Amino acid sequence: MIQKFIPFALPDIGEEEISAVSETLRSLWVTTGPKTREFEHEFVNYLGGNLEAISVNSATAGLHLALEACGIKSGDEVIIPTLTFTATAEVIRYLGANPIFIDCDPQTLNIDIDQIEAKITHSTRAIIPVHFAGLACDMPKILAIAKKYNLRVIEDAAHTLPSKFNNVMIGQHNSDAVVYSFYATKTITTGEGGMIVTKNSEIAKRCRIMRLHGISRDAFDRYTSTAPSWYYEVVAPGYKYNLTDIASTLGLCQLAKANKFHQRRTQMAKKYQESLKDLPIKLPPVVANTATDIHSWHLFVINLLPEAKINRDKFIARMSEKGIGTSVHFIPLHMQPYWKNEYNLQDTDFPHATKNYAGSVSLPLYTKLSDTDHDYIIATIRQILN
Ligand SMILES: *Cc1c(COP(=O)(O)O)cnc(C)c1O
Numbered sequence: 137m138i139q140k141f142i143p144f145a146l147p148d149i150g151e152e153e154i155s156a157v158s159e160t161l162r163s164l165w166v167t168t169g170p171k172t173r174e175f176e177h178e179f180v181n182y183l184g185g186n187l188e189a190i191s192v193n194s195a196t197a198g199l200h201l202a203l204e205a206c207g208i209k210s211g212d213e214v215i216i217p218t219l220t221f222t223a224t225a226e227v228i229r230y231l232g233a234n235p236i237f238i239d240c241d242p243q244t245l246n247i248d249i250d251q252i253e254a255k256i257t258h259s260t261r262a263i264i265p266v267h268f269a270g271l272a273c274d275m276p277k278i279l280a281i282a283k284k285y286n287l288r289v290i291e292d293a294a295h296t297l298p299s300k301f302n303n304v305m306i307g308q309h310n311s312d313a314v315v316y317s318f319y320a321t322k323t324i325t326t327g328e329g330g331m332i333v334t335k336n337s338e339i340a341k342r343c344r345i346m347r348l349h350g351i352s353r354d355a356f357d358r359y360t361s362t363a364p365s366w367y368y369e370v371v372a373p374g375y376k377y378n379l380t381d382i383a384s385t386l387g388l389c390q391l392a393k394a395n396k397f398h399q400r401r402t403q404m405a406k407k408y409q410e411s412l413k414d415l416p417i418k419l420p421p422v423v424a425n426t427a428t429d430i431h432s433w434h435l436f437v438i439n440l441l442p443e444a445k446i447n448r449d450k451f452i453a454r455m456s457e458k459g460i461g462t463s464v465h466f467i468p469l470h471m472q473p474y475w476k477n478e479y480n481l482q483d484t485d486f487p488h489a490t491k492n493y494a495g496s497v498s499l500p501l502y503t504k505l506s507d508t509d510h511d512y513i514i515a516t517i518r519q520i521l522n
Contacts, residue, residue, distance in 0.1 A: 141460075142460050144463045144498070144500050145321040145500065145502050146502055146504045146505075147320050147325045148504045150393075153385075156386075156389050160382055161382065166381060167381065168348075168379060168380060169381045170381065171381035171385045172191055172381055175388050176190070178388060179316075182298075184305055184307075186308075187307065187334065190331070191379040191384065192330045192347060193328055193329060194317065194328055195292070195319070196223040197330060197377035198330040199223065199292060200227040200375070201342075202290045202312070203227055203228065203262065204346055205313070205343050205346070208261055208262060208288075210232030211233065212261040212262075213234050213235075213236050213257060214228045214260075215236045215255055215260060215264070216236070216237060216263075217240055217266050217268075217489075218470045219240040219492070220268070220292065220466060222475075224264055228264075234259075234479070236255050236260070237475070237479070237481060238251050239251060239485070244273075244421050245268045247278075253281060253285075261288060263287055265291055266292040267295055267299055269420060269432075269434055269465070270323070270433055270434040271422075271431050272300065272301035272306050275291075275302075275309035276302065279309065279310065279311065288312045290311065290313045290314075291309070291313070291315065293307065294316065294319075295435065296434070297316055297432060298323075298395075298432055299431060303428040303429075312334065313333070314334070316330055324390035324391060324397065325387075326387040327383055327386065329379050329387060347375065348374060348377070349370065349376065350371055351368050351374065352369045352371045396503075397503050398433070401503065402433055407514070408436055408499065408514065409422075412517060412518075415517070415518065415521045416441045416444040417444065418495075435465055435498050436499045438497055439496055440495040446520065447494075448464075448495050452497060455516065455520070458516045460500065460513055461500060462498060463498040464497065467493065468490065468492075468493055470483065470486045470490075471483065471490070499513065499517075500513060
């Protein structure tokens with residue numbers, strides 16, 4: 137008998153998406169167009185309005201554009217957590233600037249805010265906080281440091297649809313830019329895709345220009361313009377980062393389901409917490425105040441305690457033998473060859489992220505996961521750890 141395998145993650149794409157995307161294909165408008173404008177509009181509405189949204193073909197592209205629009209250039213320093221995906225750091229290198237890595241807070245697994253000030257130099261220009269797993273960073277505290285030292289703040293919000301801190305949605309904390317990902321495993325997906333949101337119209341304008349080859353639309357947009365329809369002006373060597381209407385159509389359907397998806401994720405996270413609490417593992421951190429904060433539950437990350445008598449790699453192998461996919465988020469950047477060697481990073485400089493990595497396992501948590509499979513995962517973990 138072939139054992140069924142429960143994958144670590146799956147997107148939740150229904151007949152609504154399939155028929156809406158088919159309709160877009162039949163319209164023959166396949167690149168950026170009306171669906172993309174509608175997706176940007178609806179995304180802003182979802183976050184509560186009063187923002188500009190610039191869709192892009194990945195969060196990586198969005199982070200790159202946001203940094204560029206903030207004027208980050210060669211030799212600048214940008215503060216980031218070591219516990220993140222490499223995209224957060226690589227975009228800094230795209231511009232010739234240098235990431236400055238900070239350890240995680242062992243409680244929240246987010247950037248240790250108390251270590252930021254000590255790392256600020258005359259070259260520091262920005263901070264990129266990452267809301268790990270969907271647990272929001274203390275944005276007021278980060279923004280206060282940024283204000284004191286005149287730094288830009290670009291949030292890596294790849295995990296945060298929807299997350300809230302102090303009753304304010306991530307996206308609405310008055311950072312310079314907030315960047316979402318719609319990669320296949322994220323809380324909503326467009327296959328590949330991302331969104332930049334900002335309250336700063338200058339940043340929005342620059343991102344829009346650089347998203348599409350550095351072409352300025354001013355010649356078309358002005359009422360007074362007498363330019364013919366074929367005319368355009370290239371004002372910078374831009375990029376090709378626009379989102380297609382095919383992807384945006386998928387995004388519109390997914391966004392309409394985002395609250396339903398979130399309810400299901402929250403319910404599943406609760407079930408994990410209740411059924412695993414007596415085991416030799418550290419459960420993921422939760423919001424400080426359930427009345428004012430929201431965890432998106434993009435990821436459910438447990439940590440095996442020394443009492444577990446099985447190490448992380450063996451645990452993952454046993455789960456896999458039982459037909460369950462798991463993952464690790466993330467191998468900290470200070471342990472990745474490029475970042476480690478390029479910036480001479482030592483494990484001892486990041487004790488919390490290093491220790492966290494040793495026992496860290498991400499469990500399956502997605503809306504397509506059935507109750508039966510969820511129960512089987514819980515029973516299997518209990519069996520392995522008891
Ligand atoms: C997924 C992810 C990204 C990159 O998103 P893409 O849309 O794949 O470019 C960036 N940062 C974090 C923390 C992520 O998890």
